[in-house]
Amino acid sequence: MKDKGGHSSSAADSHHHCKHLDAEVEIPKNTMVASHACGVCGTEAALVCGGCSSVFYCGKEHQKQHWGSHRKECLPYKVVASPEAGKYLIASRRLREGQVLFQEFPLMMGPVSVSPLVCLGCHCAIEGTDFPRCPECHWPLCSSACASSSVHRIECSVLAADTRRIGPPTSQGPPTLRYDSILLLRCLSLRSNRPSDWETMLDMVSHAGHYQKAQDTVHTVTVRYVKEVLKLDLDSDTIHQVRGAIAANSIEIRNVDGTKIRAVYPRVRLLNHACTPNVHLTSTKEGAMEVRTAVSIDKGEPLYICYTGTTLPLWDRQRILNDMYFFRCECNRCTDPTELGTHYSSPKCPECSSRYLKPQSWVNQTTWECDNCRTERSDTEIQEHVREWEERFSMDDVFSQKSVKQIKKMIDCIESEFHARHHVWLTAAQAALRELKAIDTEHSLHLRAELWAKLLSLLSVLEPGLSRRRGIVLLETGIALLDEAKSEHESGNAFVPQLTERLQVAATHLKEAAHILGLEPPGSQSAPLASKAQEKVVTTENFLTRLQEGGVRAE
Structure with missing residues (x-):
């Protein structure tokens, strides 16, 4: 995506944007x-x-x-540059939320760097152990027909030079770095097949020097395989540069069957980084990337996506940005010790239960300190404490087969240890909600509604505006409130004014969910969710009408 090594407070047959203007x-x-x-x-x-x-x-x-x-x-945007940040996009005028800025197809796409078995013809996952292979290069395919796929023909003759079959995966097993070479070969083919796209590729930021200096295993092995085994007629510096550009600029997307793949886009790469993005990305079923504003953006403001994921704690975000893009983030969220008032990475102070330990950085060292009693903990202590809890949630039986009372007790314990806007709490709440979905009792419905409402409040800060994730949480929150209201009404113990208020909140959430999810491109995975949200809006409003007319049952 642009110069990820510099701009630390900002920093992933084409459709044209004009039809949206x-x-x-x-x-x-x-x-x-x-x-x-x-x-x-x-x-x-x-x-x-x-x-x-x-x-x-x-x-x-x-x-x-x-x-x-x-x-x-x-x-609606323009390319600017600075010595620190390189090239990046800014708004050329004030942009409204939900505005499509552009849609473009990738220069190339291919398997992720470390991947389970995937077909080089259609990028679908390969199931089972008895799978066909390309007769020329011996790489696994999902069907013999994919051997002649136009996508695979790009690299097939080059891969066939590996007569000792060092590269082709031998069998099903753990994800393998052997797939890292595929997108590299496809991008290198632009040199002779599509010269203008090759120039775009060479214009991309490449941290090849960093990878070489750090002796990055995947980078080193891939470049050596392409140069020494496949004997590609290109100098090593060019191969290093393009492989570095792919690592710095590719975006992970999902194939039609849900398989993770990655793609390199000519303009998306110029979007800057911030841990609270103002731009939302959606890939279409054809592989195009649609770029849309999540919130209103002022003229001259950089366009931001989040390279790391918005729900990671502070140290994980900084580690990924440092290790992969070679800069320290200084966006509004990272430079605010409270993380925009959420204290998302901060535990409660063990001495002052109503206060939090906040990060204090000095000469690249971070400590966590209470601004009331000055209790201090090292960064290592804070991270290890969180990691211990995360490991507990990685075990399948933490919430599985537990009663609602037991699940509630665990959530209360985490809120006491951390708080209801902490990363650990979010991880626990998501795990708890997966289990509560299968428990259809009044207590379960109440806890579901409570957890979804808290998640919505938190996510509205971390990922504000019209993002798909926030749309889904709005949908789930609205459904939870609706289901809880139905249960209370059918029990005969409902207080009608309170029930009416809850249903009005549910309707508001569901309408916003329908709006956000309806912005997703046709054929995307969110399209059915938009329809579901709209159906729930109708159900909620019908329930409200019957309630106001003195009806006795909810549908």
């Missing part, structure tokens, strides 16, 4: 410029389009005249 009828305001030609008459320009800063005009009349054609090309 048809409602933008206002001509962008102008800025005075010099030494440019008018886009209409060619004379010296005095103004630049305020929307995209890429077209110039001699005066307002020619800008108005040109707007009919230019409005379809007036980009």
Whole structure:
């Protein structure tokens, strides 16, 4: 994605964005410029389009005249650069939430770096032990038909040079780094097949020097395999550069069958990093990436995605960014000791139960300190304490086969040890909700509604706006409130004003969920969820109507 080594407070047959700008009828305001030609008459320009800063005009009349054609090309973003951050995207005008900025297909896609068996023709997972292989290169396939796939033909003849069959996976087993070479070979093929895309590839940030200096195992093994075994006719520096560019710029997506693959996109790579993103990414079933604003964005503000995942604790986010992208994040969330008021990585102070231990950094060393009593813990102690709890949740029997009372007791214990906005609590709540879904009792429904509401409150800070994850949590929160209301009503013990208020909250959540999930591209995995949310809105509103009319049952 751009220079991940610098910009620490910011830093992953193409559809064109213009069809999403048809409602933008206002001509962008102008800025005075010099030494440019008018886009209409060619004379010296005095103004630049305020929307995209890429077209110039001699005066307002020619800008108005040109707007009919230019409005379809007036980009809502522009590329800027700085010595620290390299190239990145900023908003070229104020952007509303939910606005599609662009949609593009990848330069190339392929298996993830370390992958279980996957077909090189269609990228689907390979099941079982009796699977076909390509007759030329001997790599596993899901069917013999995939041997002639246009995708696999890109690398097949090169892989066939491995006559000793060092590279092809031999059998089912743990994920293997052998697949790391596939996307590399496909991207290297751009040099002769698609020269303009090859130039884009070479323009990408590559941390190859860091990988070589650190003697990164996967990087080193892959480059040596391509150069020494496959004997590709390219110099080692170019192979190192492209492999580094893939590592720094590729994005993990899901194939149609849910298999993890990765892809390199020409513009998505220019999106900067922040641990609280303002842009949302969605891949279509055809493999295109749609980039959409999650919140409103001011003109000149960088466009951010989160490279690490928003729900990781502070140290894990910083470790990934340092190890993979070679910078320390200094976004608004990371530089705020409270993590935007959530204290997401901070435990309670053991001495002052109502206070938290906050991170204090000095010369690359972090300690955690209470600002009230000055109790202090080392970073190692804090991380080990969290890791111990995470290991407990990785065991299948923590919540499995437990009663609602036992699950509630465990959640209360975690809230006492940490708090209800901590990373450990979120991990526990997600595990508990998976179990509670199968328990259909009044107590279970109440606990489900309570946990989903707390999750929604937390996620609305960590991942605000119109993100798919927040849409799903809104949907689940609304359903939980609806189910709880139904149960109370059918028990005959419901207080109608309170029940009405709860259903109104449920309807609000479900409507927002339907809106957010309805923004996802057609055919995406979220499409059925949008329909489900809309159905639940109808159910909730019908229930409210019957309740207000004195009805006695919920459907």
